[in-house]
Amino acid sequence: MIHITLPDGSVKTFDENVTPMDVAKSISEGFARNVISANFNGTTVETVTPLTTDGSLILYTWNDDDGKTAFWHSSAHVLAQAIEELYPGAKLTIGPAIENGFYYDVDFGNHVVSEKDFKAIEYKMLEIARGKHDFKMRSATKAEALALYKGNEFKTELITNLEDGTITFCDHATFTDLCRGGHIPNTGIIKAAKILSVAGAYWRGNEKNPQLTRVYGISFPKQKDLTEYLELLEEAKKRDHRKLGKELELFTFSQKVGAGLPLWLPKGAALRERLENFLKAAQKKAGYEMVVTPHIGQKELYVTSGHYAKYGADSFQPISTPKEGEEFLLKPMNCPHHCEIYNHTQWSYKDLPKRYAEFGTVYRYEQSGELHGLTRVRGFTQDDAHLFCTPDQLDAEFKNVIDLVLYVFGSLGFENFTAQVSLRDPENPDKYIGSLENWEKAEKAIMSATIDKGLTYTVKTGEAAFYGPKLDFMVKDALGRQWQLGTIQVDYNLPERFDLTYKGSDNELHRPVMIHRAPFGSMERFIAILLEHTAGNFPLWLMPTQAIILSISEKYEKYAEKVLNLLENDEIRALVDNRNETIGKKIREAEMQKHPYMIIIGEQEENENKITVRAHGGEDLGMVSIEDFSKIIKTEISKTLKSF
Numbered sequence: 172m173i174h175i176t177l178p179d180g181s182v183k184t185f186d187e188n189v190t191p192m193d194v195a196k197s198i199s200e201g202f203a204r205n206v207i208s209a210n211f212n213g214t215t216v217e218t219v220t221p222l223t224t225d226g227s228l229i230l231y232t233w234n235d236d237d238g239k240t241a242f243w244h245s246s247a248h249v250l251a252q253a254i255e256e257l258y259p260g261a262k263l264t265i266g267p268a269i270e271n272g273f274y275y276d277v278d279f280g281n282h283v284v285s286e287k288d289f290k291a292i293e294y295k296m297l298e299i300a301r302g303k304h305d306f307k308m309r310s311a312t313k314a315e316a317l318a319l320y321k322g323n324e325f326k327t328e329l330i331t332n333l334e335d336g337t338i339t340f341c342d343h344a345t346f347t348d349l350c351r352g353g354h355i356p357n358t359g360i361i362k363a364a365k366i367l368s369v370a371g372a373y374w375r376g377n378e379k380n381p382q383l384t385r386v387y388g389i390s391f392p393k394q395k396d397l398t399e400y401l402e403l404l405e406e407a408k409k410r411d412h413r414k415l416g417k418e419l420e421l422f423t424f425s426q427k428v429g430a431g432l433p434l435w436l437p438k439g440a441a442l443r444e445r446l447e448n449f450l451k452a453a454q455k456k457a458g459y460e461m462v463v464t465p466h467i468g469q470k471e472l473y474v475t476s477g478h479y480a481k482y483g484a485d486s487f488q489p490i491s492t493p494k495e496g497e498e499f500l501l502k503p504m505n506c507p508h509h510c511e512i513y514n515h516t517q518w519s520y521k522d523l524p525k526r527y528a529e530f531g532t533v534y535r536y537e538q539s540g541e542l543h544g545l546t547r548v549r550g551f552t553q554d555d556a557h558l559f560c561t562p563d564q565l566d567a568e569f570k571n572v573i574d575l576v577l578y579v580f581g582s583l584g585f586e587n588f589t590a591q592v593s594l595r596d597p598e599n600p601d602k603y604i605g606s607l608e609n610w611e612k613a614e615k616a617i618m619s620a621t622i623d624k625g626l627t628y629t630v631k632t633g634e635a636a637f638y639g640p641k642l643d644f645m646v647k648d649a650l651g652r653q654w655q656l657g658t659i660q661v662d663y664n665l666p667e668r669f670d671l672t673y674k675g676s677d678n679e680l681h682r683p684v685m686i687h688r689a690p691f692g693s694m695e696r697f698i699a700i701l702l703e704h705t706a707g708n709f710p711l712w713l714m715p716t717q718a719i720i721l722s723i724s725e726k727y728e729k730y731a732e733k734v735l736n737l738l739e740n741d742e743i744r745a746l747v748d749n750r751n752e753t754i755g756k757k758i759r760e761a762e763m764q765k766h767p768y769m770i771i772i773g774e775q776e777e778n779e780n781k782i783t784v785r786a787h788g789g790e791d792l793g794m795v796s797i798e799d800f801s802k803i804i805k806t807e808i809s810k811t812l813k814s815f
């Protein structure tokens with residue numbers, strides 16, 4: 172008899188050689204029908220693997236990430252079989268599951284696979300799937316494995332690097348692949364499959380190696396899931412910040428200026444300014460002081476901070492002065508500069524906390540192939556701040572920072588988020604800098620702040636930075652994608668390295684604790700996420716133009732100007748479209764530009780001293796007075812933008 176511990180802590184007794192699927196059935200037949208993979212004592216196993224020892228068993232369904240991984244890993248086998256049958260002579264290499272789906276890297280010889288091939292591959296995959304073939308693992312000797320892949324130099328290379336006795340195959344139907352395991356019970360569970368794209372990929376990611384074709388696919392247990400996924404992809408394409416940034420004239424890139432260096436157009440610069448002013452106002456109320464630091468710093472500064480040792484080789488290389496030979500680095504982070512600002516005088520405990528904020532532009536080297544719109548760039552502006560406080564003030568300061576971050580999220584329509592608390596690994600105290608006492612204080616401060624603020628949170632033990640624990644906000648956007656936004660980090664390292672001190676009530680010198688925080692993270696990445704989250708329909712307070720005045724004909728130009736004046740007096744950002752175009756065309760263009768409100772004026776409006784209002788998306792608000800329209804705008808703004 173063996174004892175199997177389930178995730179709820181219950182222990183069940185079974186005969187030896189019981190399989191995970193048997194265990195699932197003992198729970199309920201209905202549950203067992205949904206179980207698609209399993210993990211025993213921390214290792215992925217097949218649902219049919221006989222269990223021979225006591226241990227902990229987790230059973231996964233499609234709703235678990237591990238379940239999806241097994242599903243997509245198994246689908247990659249089916250894709251490989253389909254390719255082998257459709258393209259005799261194609262050489263299979265590797266084919267893993269990825270975050271959304273799976274891929275297989277294939278050497279198709281002279282055949283160029285394109286979208287024209289996708290339908291046939293999908294059809295073949297589903298035909299195989301419908302055969303309900305079991306996935307069966309077996310061991311093979313090195314000689315057997317090499318014989319199977321005779322003529323396939325890629326698999327041969329993989330097998331050559333494996334140790335004899337550790338090689339396993341997976342069979343389903345008439346197909347065999349080299350594989351370490353982790354499958355769904357049979358192919359029949361795959362009910363929908365889609366080939367998404369093909370791309371070039373070098374064997375083992377090395378450009379000196381032959382180029383292969385990477386075939387990307389995704390599969391689902393229900394046709395409905397695939398339909399929903401494709402709709403989501405379509406919507407994500409429409410919301411791509413690179414596309415919206417162009418349409419809304421927010422930013423551009425220039426080959427001449429350089430890759431990964433965004434250029435902000437007037438409308439984008441105005442948007443940034445509004446975001447910055449919003450945060451500056453809240454920070455002022457929270458007792459922050461603005462500072463300004465240069466874009467470069469002596470190499471020595473980053474040697475002191477430790478950044479040079481850690482990131483120096485992967486940074487922009489130092490720039491030097493022609494005569495003195497001094498070496499400077501483009502600023503990769505603002506913290507060292509802020510430490511030196513703190514250091515310009517001797518503080519007393521009565522002066523603390525000091526809270527220095529800066530919209531600091533930093534430069535980090537990214538490989539050109541890694542650059543992506545505004546989310547992966549080489550120059551970006553952090554909404555950075557560093558707080559220097561006594562250990563006793565940490566608790567309160569941490570809570571204040573959380574309040575500020577929550578205020579930012581609330582004002583910008585991010586309602587779906589969780590906090591991720593990263594703590595040290597207590598088993599490995601040597602990994603961390605700073606006294607145990609201070610770490611305990613900091614971790615207690617983070618945990619109690621997180622709980623007091625009522626945040627939904629997860630704890631990641633061992634995920635803290637070596638210099639301190641941290642709290643990250645994981646935000647879900649309108650398409651359900653998760654982004655890390657807003658980070659608060661406690662740091663004992665830099666105060667040590669920069670020899671920061673304050674005079675305590677005992678007249679002795681003490682080390683302050685430092686907090687790094689950036690609610691947006693960077694202006695570039697934040698605006699990219701905000702664009703994709705809102706599809707460009709920002710909260711009204713942030714919109715570049717809140718209302719556009721469309722005159723029915725040039726005759727009403729004067730009245731249009733009058734309406735504009737009155738709205739501007741009420742601090743509403745408005746524009747006039749007086750062009751000699753049809754009202755239909757003006758409305759269509761205003762819709763494209765995502766202007767939240769369209770104000771239509773003609774003869775009746777002028778005679779009655781009113782305006783006709785139409786909201787973005789088509790809702791007709793009818794004819795109203797200008798004062799009433801102002802009230803509508805103010806009410807809508809106050810729903811998202813509260814005072815801090």
Ligand SMILES: [Zn+2]
Nearest residue numbers: 341350351352
């Ligand atoms: Zn496999």
Ligand SMILES: [Zn+2]
Nearest residue numbers: 505506557687
């Ligand atoms: Zn920092």
